[in-house]
Amino acid sequence: xLLGHSSYFFNSIWFHLDPADPLLPNLEQFVLRYIGYxxxxxxxxxxxxxxxxxxxxxxxxxxxxxEARWHLIQRGLFLVLVQVTWVNSSWGGxxxxxxxxxxxxxxxxxxxxxxxxxxxxxxxLRLGIALAIFSIHPFLLKIAYNPEIMWQQxxxxxxxxxxxxxxxxxxxxxxxxxxxxVMATGWFELWKDDKKRILYGLSIGLISxxxxxxxxxxxxxxxxxxxxxxxxxxxxxDQKYPxxxxxxxxxxxxxxxxxxxxxxLNNVLPKIIKVLGIVGKVPLFFYCIHLAILGIFSKxxxxxxxxxxxxxxxxxxxxxxxxxxxxxxxxxxxxQRSKNYIIKMI
Amino acid sequence: MVWRNKTxxxxxxxxxxxxxxxxxxxxxxxxITAFTSAVLLLFSSGxxxxxQPPVISDDSTIVYLPKNPDDISADITFxxxxxKKTGEPVGEGTIFSIKDNAKVFxxxxxxxxxxxxxxxLMFHIDWTDPEGNSFYKKxxxxxxxxxSSTINSSISVSPDKRKAGNYTLRFYLFRELIAExxxxxxxxxxxxxxxxxxxxxxxxxxxxxxxxxxxxxTGKLIDAGKIFTIKDKGSVIxxxxxxxxxxxxxxxxxxxxxxxxxxxxxxYRKKINVTPNSASFTISSSISISPRKRLPGNYKLKIxxxxxLIAEDGFKLVNQDKVEKNTLPKLNKxxxxxxxxxxxxxxKKTGEPVxxxxxxxxxxxxxxxxxxxLERRDTTINNNxxxxxxxxxxxxxxxxxxxxxxxxLDRITTLTSSISITPEKQKPGIYFLxxxxxxxxxAERKFELIPQAK
Numbered sequence: 001x002l003l004g005h006s007s008y009f010f011n012s013i014w015f016h017l018d019p020a021d022p023l024l025p026n027l028e029q030f031v032l033r034y035i036g037y038x039x040x041x042x043x044x045x046x047x048x049x050x051x052x053x054x055x056x057x058x059x060x061x062x063x064x065x066x067e068a069r070w071h072l073i074q075r076g077l078f079l080v081l082v083q084v085t086w087v088n089s090s091w092g093g094x095x096x097x098x099x100x101x102x103x104x105x106x107x108x109x110x111x112x113x114x115x116x117x118x119x120x121x122x123x124x125l126r127l128g129i130a131l132a133i134f135s136i137h138p139f140l141l142k143i144a145y146n147p148e149i150m151w152q153q154x155x156x157x158x159x160x161x162x163x164x165x166x167x168x169x170x171x172x173x174x175x176x177x178x179x180x181x182v183m184a185t186g187w188f189e190l191w192k193d194d195k196k197r198i199l200y201g202l203s204i205g206l207i208s209x210x211x212x213x214x215x216x217x218x219x220x221x222x223x224x225x226x227x228x229x230x231x232x233x234x235x236x237x238d239q240k241y242p243x244x245x246x247x248x249x250x251x252x253x254x255x256x257x258x259x260x261x262x263x264x265l266n267n268v269l270p271k272i273i274k275v276l277g278i279v280g281k282v283p284l285f286f287y288c289i290h291l292a293i294l295g296i297f298s299k300x301x302x303x304x305x306x307x308x309x310x311x312x313x314x315x316x317x318x319x320x321x322x323x324x325x326x327x328x329x330x331x332x333x334x335x336q337r338s339k340n341y342i343i344k345m346i
Numbered sequence: 347m348v349w350r351n352k353t354x355x356x357x358x359x360x361x362x363x364x365x366x367x368x369x370x371x372x373x374x375x376x377x378i379t380a381f382t383s384a385v386l387l388l389f390s391s392g393x394x395x396x397x398q399p400p401v402i403s404d405d406s407t408i409v410y411l412p413k414n415p416d417d418i419s420a421d422i423t424f425x426x427x428x429x430k431k432t433g434e435p436v437g438e439g440t441i442f443s444i445k446d447n448a449k450v451f452x453x454x455x456x457x458x459x460x461x462x463x464x465x466x467l468m469f470h471i472d473w474t475d476p477e478g479n480s481f482y483k484k485x486x487x488x489x490x491x492x493x494s495s496t497i498n499s500s501i502s503v504s505p506d507k508r509k510a511g512n513y514t515l516r517f518y519l520f521r522e523l524i525a526e527x528x529x530x531x532x533x534x535x536x537x538x539x540x541x542x543x544x545x546x547x548x549x550x551x552x553x554x555x556x557x558x559x560x561x562x563x564t565g566k567l568i569d570a571g572k573i574f575t576i577k578d579k580g581s582v583i584x585x586x587x588x589x590x591x592x593x594x595x596x597x598x599x600x601x602x603x604x605x606x607x608x609x610x611x612x613x614y615r616k617k618i619n620v621t622p623n624s625a626s627f628t629i630s631s632s633i634s635i636s637p638r639k640r641l642p643g644n645y646k647l648k649i650x651x652x653x654x655l656i657a658e659d660g661f662k663l664v665n666q667d668k669v670e671k672n673t674l675p676k677l678n679k680x681x682x683x684x685x686x687x688x689x690x691x692x693x694k695k696t697g698e699p700v701x702x703x704x705x706x707x708x709x710x711x712x713x714x715x716x717x718x719x720l721e722r723r724d725t726t727i728n729n730n731x732x733x734x735x736x737x738x739x740x741x742x743x744x745x746x747x748x749x750x751x752x753x754x755l756d757r758i759t760t761l762t763s764s765i766s767i768t769p770e771k772q773k774p775g776i777y778f779l780x781x782x783x784x785x786x787x788x789a790e791r792k793f794e795l796i797p798q799a800k
Binding site: 012015016017018021022023024025026027030225226227228229232233234237306 | 465
């Protein structure tokens with residue numbers, strides 16, 4: 001995510017790169033862009049897992065059902081608020097207040113709210129809902145609407161399609177969040193030790209990737225952009241806004257494999273996980289602050305704004321990481337000690 | 347995590363834990379290595395189908411050639427419009443004017459399209475403005491039943507839509523960049539004062555040299571001159587050396603070589619398109635001078651660039667029998683003048699004489715240089731001439747004779763020569779340098795060598 005945002009602010013390719021229809025000049029730029037593709041699925045799935053774990057953890061500690069749900073709904077609403085107030089404006093360094101559209105944080109918030117409603121369902125049922133949404137979504141994309149008419153744009157782009165109002169429609173991403181909650185059932189409840197977590201995780205991830213490849217090679221249902229050959233730029237770059245079925249299954253697989261790697265890493269090299277944990281404890285803080293820093297210094301002040309390419313992007317990434325890690329650690333401590341409602345939410 | 351919640355009893359078996367962890371570490375690292383290798387292999391081997399860096403084609407298209415030579419590549423031509431009849435570009439170039447109702451067209455020629463008759467092909471054309479922002483993107487899918495090998499796109503260049511500057515068109519195949527080309531949009535006000543073509547033409551200087559042949563290997567002109575004999579299979583070749591003083595030399599330039607006969611009418615016009623790759627470049631055009639096609643007389647060649655005459659020169663065709671008798675120019679002292687300068691050395695950097703003198707001291711490793719400036723006064727004297735530079739000693743015998751073939755293509759020609767003046771080789775006394783052109787002495791000058799003071 002940070003790498004992708006660093007690229008957005010420092011890499012000159014973004015003068016002409018359309019994220020909805022990406023065209024890339026070389027392998028380096030392709031890799032830089034594609035690395036960021038895993039972020040949104042990762043966010044949504046971790047969000048889904050977190051919702052499941054938080055709910056069940058609170059309930060098991062004696063919190064009433066709707067009290068636990070209400071806590072999550074409030075958090076979801078808070079995320080939507082953060083999107084329209086802070087995140088939207090931070091891209092431009094707060095030179096303009098832009099509450100008029102949604103984005104990934106709002107999508108996470110709305111998904112969280114909806115997921116709260118089905119969080120008590122069995123994992124099989126949740127899996128069924130997620131797969132049903134995945135299956136139906138390609139057909140919903142065929143619904144014609146006029147983006148010039150506000151209510152049509154608002155409705156379609158909040159839930160189904162991508163556009164100026166919202167690049168992250170809730171339905172497909174909510175399905176990923178739901179899959180995250182299903183995986184959480186395995187990670188936290190069904191699989192009792194790390195060996196099983198890793199083994200099942202790798203197997204599920206691999207199966208998902210294989211299914212996604214089969215769908216991609218079929219070049220029909222579940223695909224949106226055509227591709228030339230297996231392994232080419234165009235093979236990987238199926239539509240992200242909104243995601244195709246291939247995109248969802250492909251990245252679901254990689255996220256699950258990634259989690260398995262993290263579990264394994266935690267056993268053998270726990271110090272690395274500690275470093276990742278600094279960010280993992282305050283993800284919203286990290287997201288909001290690093291974006292604001294980049295927006296203010298690069299876009300608004302004009303510091304190297306889209307003047308570089310790969311190297312400049314990597315340097316920007318390293319600098320922001322050096323700035324953000326101590327900040328995240330500091331805020332993590334504050335959040336742990338604080339009883340303030342807002343700080344707890346961040 | 348369960349793994350981390352070890353009980354006190356478990357901690358007693360630290361050694362076992364350590365062994366277990368080492369084993370898991372190995373398995374884990376193996377997995378990570380295999381995983382990373384697989385991902386890297388996938389990305390590096392199959393991902394990009396194009397070679398980096400790109401090459402620049404003759405028409406200044408930046409081409410990212412395919413790794414597989416049978417894959418599709420493209421070149422891009424910009425023009426004012428595309429002929430509806432022929433489909434050919436009209437008004438090709440890389441400089442266009444911003445004006446009402448005007449457009450710039452891009453004609454993209456696909457190479458190796460025929461190799462993919464059964465594949466749908468997805469292309470993107472992306473036009474970017476001087477700041478690099480994409481302002482118009484178009485996706486074009488060539489389906490299996492479409493055998494087209496050209497794609498075109500156009501943009502309006504009216505003043506309300508575009509501003510002056512360098513624009514770029516990028517062309518992608520399946521999202522991967524395969525070709526790009528730049529063009530310049532100039533304000534119409536500038537054009538009203540001076541057209542782009544005229545501006546370019548004013549920056550171009552041309553020098554025409556006629557010859558009988560051009561050595562295909564060395565590019566050297568053979569039998570350059572201004573008088574040619576009409577004969578079977580004979581030809582006159584014009585080598586036109588062009589110098590572009592403008593920095594925008596990578597644009598496609600169109601020249602017309604117009605051959606004019608003795609009756610002052612044009613008998614052959616040749617259009618020559620060239621995208622120069624340096625500030626100085628050469629084009630050529632030739633005509634047959636067989637007896638069936640040409641009459642004796644004075645001919646002219648006019649070189650135009652976009653309707654602007656940039657160079658003109660003449661030559662004479664004669665019948666074979668007359669050549670030897672009447673038409674060879676009589677070379678005399680008035681035909682070519684020569685100015686002789688003696689000096690101690692010639693600057694390697696500037697080529698200019700250093701320490702000019704007429705008295706030199708004989709000593710070890712010393713030399714006398716001469717810097718000769720030849721001025722052609724008779725314009726018909728420019729054939730391959732035999733030249734002799736003769737260094738003559740005090741006893742009137744030749745010390746050193748240098749023979750050379752010389753073409754007096756320019757009005758002024760300079761050349762140099764030198765002799766060693768070591769005590770072993772030369773004696774003190776008065777020396778002469780004599781310049782002969784086709785055995786005619788055209789200049790001489792003396793200099794003195796003196797012994798080194800003890």
